[in-house]
Amino acid sequence: MPTALLGLAHHLPASQRVGSAQRPIFRDPGGPSDLAVPAARQAVREAGLTPEQVEFVIFATMTPDVTFPGAACYFQDKFGLGTVGALDVRGQCAGFLMGLMIADDYLRAGIYGTVLLAAGEVHSAGLDYSEAGEPVARLYGDGAAVTLLGARPDSGLEAVVCHSDGRHYQRFWIEYPSSRQHPLRVTVDDLREGKHFPRIDREHVERFGVERLPEVVREALRAAGASAEQIDCFILSHVLPEVVERSAAALAIPPARWIAAGARHGHLTAAALPVALSEARTAGRIGTGARVCLAACGAGYAWGAAVLTV
Amino acid sequence: MRNAHITGVGRYVPPKLVTNRDLTACMDTSDEWIQQRTGIQQRYYSEDSVGAADMGVLAAREALERAGVRADQVDCIIFATLSPDVDMPSSACLLQAQLNIGGVPAFDVRNQCSGFLYSLATANAFIKAGRFARVLVVGGEVHSTGIDLTTRGRDVAVIFGDGAAAALVEPVDDPRKGILTTHLHAEGKYAEKLWLECAAARERPRLTEAMVAGAAPRVFPRMEGRYVFKHAVQRFTEVINEALAAAGCTAADLDLLIPHQANLRISQLVALGFDLPEEKVLNNIQRYGNTTAASIGLALYEAIETGRVRDGSLLCLAAFGAGFTWASLLIRW
Numbered sequence: 001m002p003t004a005l006l007g008l009a010h011h012l013p014a015s016q017r018v019g020s021a022q023r024p025i026f027r028d029p030g031g032p033s034d035l036a037v038p039a040a041r042q043a044v045r046e047a048g049l050t051p052e053q054v055e056f057v058i059f060a061t062m063t064p065d066v067t068f069p070g071a072a073c074y075f076q077d078k079f080g081l082g083t084v085g086a087l088d089v090r091g092q093c094a095g096f097l098m099g100l101m102i103a104d105d106y107l108r109a110g111i112y113g114t115v116l117l118a119a120g121e122v123h124s125a126g127l128d129y130s131e132a133g134e135p136v137a138r139l140y141g142d143g144a145a146v147t148l149l150g151a152r153p154d155s156g157l158e159a160v161v162c163h164s165d166g167r168h169y170q171r172f173w174i175e176y177p178s179s180r181q182h183p184l185r186v187t188v189d190d191l192r193e194g195k196h197f198p199r200i201d202r203e204h205v206e207r208f209g210v211e212r213l214p215e216v217v218r219e220a221l222r223a224a225g226a227s228a229e230q231i232d233c234f235i236l237s238h239v240l241p242e243v244v245e246r247s248a249a250a251l252a253i254p255p256a257r258w259i260a261a262g263a264r265h266g267h268l269t270a271a272a273l274p275v276a277l278s279e280a281r282t283a284g285r286i287g288t289g290a291r292v293c294l295a296a297c298g299a300g301y302a303w304g305a306a307v308l309t310v
Numbered sequence: 311m312r313n314a315h316i317t318g319v320g321r322y323v324p325p326k327l328v329t330n331r332d333l334t335a336c337m338d339t340s341d342e343w344i345q346q347r348t349g350i351q352q353r354y355y356s357e358d359s360v361g362a363a364d365m366g367v368l369a370a371r372e373a374l375e376r377a378g379v380r381a382d383q384v385d386c387i388i389f390a391t392l393s394p395d396v397d398m399p400s401s402a403c404l405l406q407a408q409l410n411i412g413g414v415p416a417f418d419v420r421n422q423c424s425g426f427l428y429s430l431a432t433a434n435a436f437i438k439a440g441r442f443a444r445v446l447v448v449g450g451e452v453h454s455t456g457i458d459l460t461t462r463g464r465d466v467a468v469i470f471g472d473g474a475a476a477a478l479v480e481p482v483d484d485p486r487k488g489i490l491t492t493h494l495h496a497e498g499k500y501a502e503k504l505w506l507e508c509a510a511a512r513e514r515p516r517l518t519e520a521m522v523a524g525a526a527p528r529v530f531p532r533m534e535g536r537y538v539f540k541h542a543v544q545r546f547t548e549v550i551n552e553a554l555a556a557a558g559c560t561a562a563d564l565d566l567l568i569p570h571q572a573n574l575r576i577s578q579l580v581a582l583g584f585d586l587p588e589e590k591v592l593n594n595i596q597r598y599g600n601t602t603a604a605s606i607g608l609a610l611y612e613a614i615e616t617g618r619v620r621d622g623s624l625l626c627l628a629a630f631g632a633g634f635t636w637a638s639l640l641i642r643w
Binding site: 027029030031032034056057061062063064065066067068069070072073074075076077078082083084085086087088089090091092094095098101102104105106108109110111121122124125126162163164165166167169172173174175176177178179180181182183184185186187188191192196198299300301302304 | 311356357358359360361362364387392393394395396397398399400402403404405406407408412413414415416417418419420421422428431432434435436438439441451452454455456459492493494495496497498499501505506507508509510511512513514515516517518519522523529531632633634635637
């Protein structure tokens with residue numbers, strides 16, 4: 001039986017002005033685990049299950065509540081999941097897809113019957129909101145989405161493919177804290193130089209994204225045995241909006257059939273795809289039984305795509 | 311559905327040996343105090359500019375060589391660490407670049423002391439589901455740049471050491487062999503009994519000069535030792551029992567127990583509870599300290615090297631640590 005999204009929901013904090021943009025910014029004290037809890041409640045309810053029936057948790061984030069333990073542990077406690085396993089995955093912009101790939105195999109191998117996959121980011125805690133930092137800061141928002149995955153007899157996940165290429169990791173990275181720096185992995189000097197903020201080589205990141213995003217969409221379609229015309233909606237995610245536009249154009253998808261995940265909220269990294277999917281469902285743009293293709297490319301580099309029926 | 315099996319193990323131990331006596335130069339402690347509470351006699355620290363992935367890649371190359379597999383045959387990289395080379399992206403990506411195998415998925419697992427077992431369990435799921443044929447699991451830690459090596463931080467600092475280990479996981483045709491069962495647990499209620507707070511995305515901002523260099527820095531690990539000790543003994547015991555029950559075995563069937571090397575006293579108490587003689591429990595924390603995600607791999611490597619794991623041996627790998635998280639795997643070699 002294929003893996004299916006038995007429930008899906010998202011949670012976004014209130015919108016704030018960041019430079020010329022409006023972004024969901026989590027002002028209250030709290031981390032991604034706090035954003036994920038209301039989404040989880042709704043996702044589990046939609047699946048017609050209770051938290052006690054969740055057998056395993058996976059949390060994808062690059063902005064954990066604390067350095068360790070991971071957001072999965074905090075979330076697992078806040079959502080009242082007893083002592084079920086809680087896996088923390090770091091896959092940056094492909095984090096949700098990597099989590100989906102992992103969950104799919106735990107389910108298909110029969111190890112677990114239900115997996116709660118959460119993805120959440122609180123980027124606003126780690127951005128440079130000064131004038132110099134604003135061009136990067138305005139790219140990002142905060143948010144979370146949670147999906148309850150289980151087996152469904154008819155239809156569900158048809159394909160999920162993930163890739164990485166670490167050779168260019170310094171083109172899009174946050175350097176500090178950095179365990180390789182002796183004697184201390186982060187110093188006041190590192191902070192004064194702003195090395196704990198994300199840095200992006202826009203030209204390289206754009207070029208890489210424009211090449212890989214359409215490529216991985218085609219790969220996932222091939223793996224699912226689907227043509228682009230058979231997909232009701234494509235959801236594409238990249239930190240740079242122009243990469244999504246150019247990818248959709250390269251794939252010749254008509255505007256009515258693709259969604260830029262970051263269009264309204266900025267880039268939500270691991271949470272970008274499931275938040276956009278959940279919103280599109282809520283808005284009625286994606287109905288039950290629709291065939292959807294999700295794709296993301298970002299830091300690492302890491303990229304991937306999935307084809308599924310919701 | 312074929313079982314997954316570990317077909318090659320590698321390790322890397324950094325060159326800088328640090329004895330308990332060496333630590334007395336920077337903090338008020340003693341060899342006797344450290345040994346009595348933890349069993350640790352020495353540990354190794356990495357050199358400047360060497361990160362978790364830099365060590366991990368050396369362990370990975372050895373594991374691949376022992377499995378007779380080329381790097382370009384690897385399908386997926388899972389890197390377990392709590393001390394990544396850089397904040398973002400994952401150390402898995404940095405290791406991937408050094409192995410020169412761009413294209414395969416690479417991600418980090420951040421499950422502290424249970425990270426190696428969470429990663430092996432995930433590799434097991436990939437193999438069983440038929441997605442991948444060769445999964446490289448690496449655990450690597452550079453603790454030495456993230457601990458408070460003064461008297462203020464001594465309770466935690468003396469415990470940790472640097473190191474890396476790797477295991478290649480592949481399908482095995484013999485259904486009696488390989489990873490027989492995996493068990494993963496967590497209890498976030500106790501997250502702050504053993505933790506490293508900052509950088510913390512729940513703070514605004516997540517990292518400040520006061521957190522790094524204030525009177526009470528928040529960038530070093532903190533631990534309620536007694537609390538952790540008590541839970542560790544209980545959860546180690548439970549999760550080993552859970553694995554044995556799932557495989558229809560008893561502790562008497564075990565040829566070797568490889569516990570995460572958290573504290574020699576914990577391992578001894580757990581072994582006592584199962585009535586396991588000394589030769590059936592691998593302890594090497596005396597020489598490496600607690601290397602978190604690398605410890606079980608380092609211990610497995612040693613078990614193979616010294617002939618304590620042989621064809622047909624029944625092994626239990628078990629872990630407990632920050633999260634709290636805990637886990638066990640049963641493997642028929």
